[in-house]
Amino acid sequence: MKSGQVTIKDIAKELNISVSTVSRALAGNPLVKPSTKAAVIELAEKLNYQPNYTALSLRNNTTKTLGVIIPQLVHDFFSMVVRGIEDVAYASGYSVIICNSHESYEREVIDTKTLMNGRVDGVLACITKHTKDVTHFKEFVNRSIPLVFFDCVVDDIDTDKVIIDDYEASYNAVNHLIETGRKHIAYIGGPISLLINQNRYKGYKDALEKHGMSVNDNIVAHCETGDFADGTSSAKKFMDNNQQFDAIFGATDMLAIGAIKHLKKAGKVVPHDISVFGFSNWKISELYEPSLSTVDQPGYEMGRISAELLLNQIRNEDDTFSPKTEILKTDLIVRESSTI
Amino acid sequence: MKSGQVTIKDIAKELNISVSTVSRALAGNPLVKPSTKAAVIELAEKLNYQPNYTALSLRNNTTKTLGVIIPQLVHDFFSMVVRGIEDVAYASGYSVIICNSHESYEREVIDTKTLMNGRVDGVLACITKHTKDVTHFKEFVNRSIPLVFFDCVVDDIDTDKVIIDDYEASYNAVNHLIETGRKHIAYIGGPISLLINQNRYKGYKDALEKHGMSVNDNIVAHCETGDFADGTSSAKKFMDNNQQFDAIFGATDMLAIGAIKHLKKAGKVVPHDISVFGFSNWKISELYEPSLSTVDQPGYEMGRISAELLLNQIRNEDDTFSPKTEILKTDLIVRESSTI
C-alpha cells in the first residue's frame, strides 16, 4: 500500500483500455478477448500488481479474516489450538488475526471492540480467568457477527462452543490414582469461578465418592492462578498443617510441578511416597523429573473444529443457525509421577 | 459488519441531516452546531455505531495494523517479543496481526504475500531457520512497505534491525564456565546457517582462545533444530566417542536440557561432574532440576524497540530513511547447573 501500490487504473491507463476490462481480464472472465487478457496479465505481473485487499473488503463486505481472542500464547495447549485454527482458515483462504488478552479482563474488552468494527468476518474466543461480565461478547450476537467459544466458554451466550470434557478427564485421572492404591488424594486447582475448574473439581469429587471416599477440604486448594507458585504454596500449606495424603491431583501441569517441587524439598519421594497427576500435557511434563502423568487435551482438534464451526456460521449467514456444543475427549498419559 | 452494521447514512437519515454533518459531528469538528452534534452523538451511541474499519482504511490509505512474521509462538522469548510489539502498537492505536511461519520457509513466503496487499502498514519479521533465499522480503523494500527485522535478521536487506548481542552473551557464558574452573567445554548449537548461531559459536570459540584453549571439534555439534532431542543425541555422541569434557555450553535451553538428560542417564552429576549452560532463559530452565544457568535475552525490549522503529518508518514515509541496527545486551543468569 502507500505510495508504491499498483492499481488496475495504472494498468488500464498503460494499455489504453478501461478499468472494467482490466478487472475482467484479471478475474478470468471468458468474455475478454484473449489478446487483451494476455496483455493485461503480462503487465500485471511485470508491475507486480496485487489487488488491494482493503478495497475488496469494502466492496464485498467481507474481510476474509478471522479474529481470535486468547488469554495466553506461551501455552502448549493454546498454541496447538491456534495452529488448528490457522490451518483450517488458510485452507479456506482466510487470514487469522490473534488478540492476546494476556489474561486481562480489560484487555479482553478492548480486543472485542477492536474486532467489532468490521475488521473480521467472525470471532473465536476463549475468555480469561477473570471474566465475569460478558456484555462485550453479547454484542457480537447482537450484531450477528459469527462467534465461537472454545475451551473457557460463556455459558449463557447462545452460540457454538467447543470444549474439553474436563469432568471426565479429571474423573479418569483421579480414578487412576485410586486404582493404583492411593487413599488420600489432594486437589490443587485453578480459579473455581471458571467453568472448566468447576468441572475438574467435580470430576475429582465424584471419582472419590464413587469409591466410597469423601473430600477432605483440608487437602483441597482452589488457587487464583493455576501457576507454578500456587502449586508449591498449596502443597506447603497441606504439609504445614500436618495433613496426610498419598497423592495430588493438580488441575494444571504447572500446579502439579509446583507441588512436586515442594514435596521434594520436604523430603518426599514422588511417586513412592506421593503420586502426582497433572493436566494439559505441557512439554515440560515430559521433560521434568520425575516425568509427570497428565491429561492430554486435543488442542489442535479443538482449533480445527472451532474454526470449521465459525466458517459454517459465516457461510450460512441469513439461514437458520442452531448453536452446537462439541465436547472433546481426552487421553490419560501415565508417566513416572504416578507409577508406583 | 455484515447485515447489521449501522452506518453514518443511517444516522443521517434518522436525523434528516446529511452524512457530511454526521461525519463532522462524530469527528468533533467545532463548526458543527452544538445541538446537532449532541443529537448525532446521542443517536450514534444509542445505535451502537462503530465506524467501518475497512472504509477508513481505504479512504486514509492506512490500515493502522502492523504485521508480525514469527517462526514460533510457544517460545518464552518470542512471546515476550510479541508482547513488547503489542504494547507499543496498541499505545499508538495500531492493531497487530501475527503470522506464525511455524519454522517453515514455504509458510513464510505465503505470509509475506498475505501481508503485501495493503493489509498492514508495516511488517516486523524474524526469519525461519531454513530461510536462505530472501527475495520475498526484498519485495517489501521494493514497494516501500516499512520493514523491521528482529532476532533472526537478513543481512543484505537494508532496513532497521534489532538483534541480541549473541556473540557477547555466548562469550560471557563460556567465560563464566572457564572461570569456574572448567577446562574442556563442549558446544551444542543450532543450525550454523543462521547468523545468530554463527555468532554464538564465535563467542564460544573466542572465549576459549582468549584463555589459551582451542576448540576440540569432537565436542562441537551444530544441530539441525536446536530442540531437546538434538541436545540429548549430541551429548550421547560425545560420550559414545569417549570424549572428555567437564562442561557443555548449549546455544538454546532445550539443547542444554536435552544434554543434561543424557548426562544424568549416563551417571554424570550436573554440575559436579559437568557444568551446563543454556541460552534464552525459558521458564523451564528455572523449574528444571538442576536449575539451568542461562542467558537472559531482553525479549520484551526487543519487541518494544522493533515496533518503535517500525512506527517511525511508517510516520516518516517519504522522508529520508537511514536504517539502524540496534544491538541489545543480555544478562547471565547463573543457577545450579554451573555452580560447582
Add this chain to the structure above:
DNA sequence: TTGAAAGCGATACCAC
C-alpha cells in the same frame, strides 16, 4: 453551519 459531490480501489450491471 450545512449539503453536495469527489474519491479511495475494485466489481458488476447496463449499455453499446
Add this chain to the structure above:
DNA sequence: GTGGTATCGCTTTCAA
C-alpha cells in the same frame, strides 16, 4: 468484447 458508472462507508474539499 468493451466502456461507463454506481456502489461499498467514510472524509474532505468546495459551495452555499
